[in-house]
Amino acid sequence: MSKGTKDHAQLSDVFNADEARVNWHDETLWFVRAKRDKAAHNLPEWEMLRETASQIKDNVLSNLHDYLVQFESMAQENGIKVHWASNGEEHNQIVHSILKDSGVDRIVKSKSMLTEECHLNDYLQHNGIEVIDTDLGERIVQLANEPPSHIVLPCIHKKKEEIGDLFHEHLGTPEGMADPVFLTAAAREHLREKFITRKAAITGVNFAVAETGEFVVCTNEGNADMGAHLADVHIACMGIEKLVPERKHLSVFLRLLARSATGQPITTYSSHFKRPRKGQTMHIILVDNGRTTQLGRPDFRNSLKCIRCGACMNTCPVYRRSGGHSYHTAIAGPIGSILAPNLDMKEYADLPFASTLCGSCTNVCPVKINIHEQLYKWRQVIVKEGYADPKKAMAMKAMEFTLSKPAVYKTAGKAGRWVLKHIPFAVNNKLNLWYNHREMPAVPKQSFGEWYKENVKHD
Amino acid sequence: MTVGLFIPCYIDQFYPNAATATLSLLKKLGVDVVYPTKQTCCGQPMANSGFEHLTQGCNNLFIENFAEFDYIVSPSGSCVLHLKDHLHAESSENEAQAIGIRKKIYELTEFLTDVLKVENLTASFPHKVGMHQSCHGQRGLMLAQMTELVAPAYSKPMHLLNMVQGLEIITLNRPDECCGFGGTFCVAEEAVSAKMGKDRVADHVHNGAEYITAADMSCLMHMEGILRRQKSNVKVIHIAEILNAQEF
Numbered sequence: 147m148s149k150g151t152k153d154h155a156q157l158s159d160v161f162n163a164d165e166a167r168v169n170w171h172d173e174t175l176w177f178v179r180a181k182r183d184k185a186a187h188n189l190p191e192w193e194m195l196r197e198t199a200s201q202i203k204d205n206v207l208s209n210l211h212d213y214l215v216q217f218e219s220m221a222q223e224n225g226i227k228v229h230w231a232s233n234g235e236e237h238n239q240i241v242h243s244i245l246k247d248s249g250v251d252r253i254v255k256s257k258s259m260l261t262e263e264c265h266l267n268d269y270l271q272h273n274g275i276e277v278i279d280t281d282l283g284e285r286i287v288q289l290a291n292e293p294p295s296h297i298v299l300p301c302i303h304k305k306k307e308e309i310g311d312l313f314h315e316h317l318g319t320p321e322g323m324a325d326p327v328f329l330t331a332a333a334r335e336h337l338r339e340k341f342i343t344r345k346a347a348i349t350g351v352n353f354a355v356a357e358t359g360e361f362v363v364c365t366n367e368g369n370a371d372m373g374a375h376l377a378d379v380h381i382a383c384m385g386i387e388k389l390v391p392e393r394k395h396l397s398v399f400l401r402l403l404a405r406s407a408t409g410q411p412i413t414t415y416s417s418h419f420k421r422p423r424k425g426q427t428m429h430i431i432l433v434d435n436g437r438t439t440q441l442g443r444p445d446f447r448n449s450l451k452c453i454r455c456g457a458c459m460n461t462c463p464v465y466r467r468s469g470g471h472s473y474h475t476a477i478a479g480p481i482g483s484i485l486a487p488n489l490d491m492k493e494y495a496d497l498p499f500a501s502t503l504c505g506s507c508t509n510v511c512p513v514k515i516n517i518h519e520q521l522y523k524w525r526q527v528i529v530k531e532g533y534a535d536p537k538k539a540m541a542m543k544a545m546e547f548t549l550s551k552p553a554v555y556k557t558a559g560k561a562g563r564w565v566l567k568h569i570p571f572a573v574n575n576k577l578n579l580w581y582n583h584r585e586m587p588a589v590p591k592q593s594f595g596e597w598y599k600e601n602v603k604h605d
Numbered sequence: 606m607t608v609g610l611f612i613p614c615y616i617d618q619f620y621p622n623a624a625t626a627t628l629s630l631l632k633k634l635g636v637d638v639v640y641p642t643k644q645t646c647c648g649q650p651m652a653n654s655g656f657e658h659l660t661q662g663c664n665n666l667f668i669e670n671f672a673e674f675d676y677i678v679s680p681s682g683s684c685v686l687h688l689k690d691h692l693h694a695e696s697s698e699n700e701a702q703a704i705g706i707r708k709k710i711y712e713l714t715e716f717l718t719d720v721l722k723v724e725n726l727t728a729s730f731p732h733k734v735g736m737h738q739s740c741h742g743q744r745g746l747m748l749a750q751m752t753e754l755v756a757p758a759y760s761k762p763m764h765l766l767n768m769v770q771g772l773e774i775i776t777l778n779r780p781d782e783c784c785g786f787g788g789t790f791c792v793a794e795e796a797v798s799a800k801m802g803k804d805r806v807a808d809h810v811h812n813g814a815e816y817i818t819a820a821d822m823s824c825l826m827h828m829e830g831i832l833r834r835q836k837s838n839v840k841v842i843h844i845a846e847i848l849n850a851q852e853f
Contacts, residue, residue, distance in 0.1 A: 154794070155796070158796050168800060187755055190755065463801050504783035504787075506740075506782075525655035545650060545651055546659040550663050550665075552666070563619075579791075582795055582799065583799035584802070590621050594624035595642060
């Protein structure tokens with residue numbers, strides 16, 4: 147996905163044209179945040195779990211090489227074919243060649259943000275392979291020809307009436323039918339036929355265990371299992387940061403993941419895949435795609451701890467009021483805004499600025515990523531690398547000039563207040579973006595500095 | 606004990622009442638307060654926009670003005686947090702002064718609760734008040750517990766407000782959501798910023814606030830802009846003005 151000519155601010159402007167819809171989007175995601183709070187507050191050991199998860203991931207990132215090699219050898223011992231991809235392109239080629247070798251041109255795929263990041267669907271479709279996304283939300287956005295707007299809730303931006311219209315058009319449900327139970331049943335029937343007839347299935351990976359060579363896929367719909375169990379070929383795609391050292395560590399992460407994501411105690415299905423069943427081939431593709439670069443950036447490396455729960459999106463007051471598509475990248479929201487500039491600093495130069503730096507993301511994060519501090523640091527990097535708007539750079543230099551010299555500051559302050567008082571229309575107009583929805587502050591008789599000079603006795 | 610009073614630029618220019626209330630409150634509590642007249646700004650507007658490298662002039666000025674004091678107090682959590690996190694001297698031999706300032710600078714309400722250990726005030730403000738927990742104060746300076754964390758609740762500003770006679774604190778639906786100001790965010794991301802401000806104001810208004818208060822004037826400036834555009838009767842007031850109020 148590309149932003150084309152519009153950045154986050156402009157895309158948010160479009161999103162905010164329909165205020166009632168913004169309210170609905172905000173309330174929907176706030177409801178998920180509230181469910182998360184309830185689930186977290188039911189565990190007195192919550193903060194200890196977060197700290198433990200954070201430390202386990204620190205260990206993984208510091209010893210990533212060793213754990214990857216260990217995982218590879220254990221997985222191979224289990225009969226899984228292990229592939230390595232240094233970037234998205236390589237990943238897509240590997241998937242394609244496995245499918246070609248298996249003579250398969252129609253596949254099912256469960257949710258995998260990595261394949262979104264690598265634009266796998268486009269690549270495969272371009273090469274004549276049909277991909278059916280089997281996660282209900284993902285299937286909905288696929289039918290709408292849109293990318294997911296949220297990593298856990300891919301179609302959270304769509305109302306049930308819009309889904310009814312899509313299903314009417316693509317699945318033949320009655321016109322105007324928007325009952326969620328009815329629509330889900332229709333999707334189930336539609337997908338069941340795909341599960342039964344497709345010979346290859348792609349799944350994502352939530353956790354891979356170095357100690358055992360197994361991997362865990364978490365879903366609520368069982369669609370990963372339906373796909374993988376019925377297919378002759380199972381391809382699992384994972385980023386190299388998805389490792390945990392030992393199986394026992396899953397007891398920490400599985401407790402945090404669903405609670406943070408949706409407020410459930412655990413996902414409905416937490417399926418362990420360890421070896422292919424008889425007659426099946428199982429592949430795992432380990433993908434770097436910028437992760438080792440990020441690992442080499444001291445200020446940003448711990449963004450790789452992310453377990454893709456989406457809690458930072460649900461809590462983000464900006465995300466809730468701008469929608470996932472305004473981030474024009476596979477992973478939206480606060481975490482996406484610290485991951486994306488690593489992949490393409492120019493394309494995503496706007497994202498670290500799409501935040502008030504309020505810090506709610508950092509406090510909600512189950513693995514304690516200091517997201518808002520990294521947003522601040524990315525801003526410094528982006529400006530230094532020359533991706534800031536030149537007009538903004540000039541304004542900042544003018545501000546620096548004024549604020550670093552007390553005499554200039556006093557004169558400018560006085561002049562500014564004088565203008566605001568005597569020729570308010572010089573400020574209260576369309577060129578002043580503040581004034582669109584907000585009045586300017588009232589002008590006081592004098593500044594505090596002036597008052598102090600007149601009224602407080604000095605020694 | 607001599608306290609250096611830091612009045613951030615926009616409070617100096619637009620909200621002098623918050624500054625005089627801070628000064629008078631500290632004096633009332635027996636503190637020896639000095640306002641260095643050559644102060645300007647903490648540098649945060651540039652730094653948060655990605656131009657931290659342009660803030661050395663502001664840093665130098667700040668160190669020059671404030672290094673000598675036992676404590677530095679300011680009625681703005683956001684500016685205090687910025688200085689605590691990012692104040693550096695130009696040369697390494699002066700860095701000790703910068704580090705010293707970072708340790709002895711306090712936002713007003715935490716200075717009252719943690720240093721002066723104020724247990725009662727003579728203030729009176731018989732109104733329904735909504736408390737806005739400004740993010741940088743709350744999350745950065747830990748002035749109050751965050752709703753995301755599973756940890757005991759506390760709030761230093763609320764603790765002080767509870768000492769004010771006649772004051773009633775209203776309950777909000779979202780006790781610690783950001784108001785959307787965010788420095789240059791308020792114009793760079795105008796649509797989202799204004800919407801966040803409108804929603805925050807609505808929470809206070811629907812729950813019956815006559816006043817919205819905070820330990821940060823910048824959030825209040827944002828919400829005031831929206832309230833005035835809506836021609837609302839609800840007013841904003843800096844917490845120092847309430848803690849210093851004698852209304853009966």
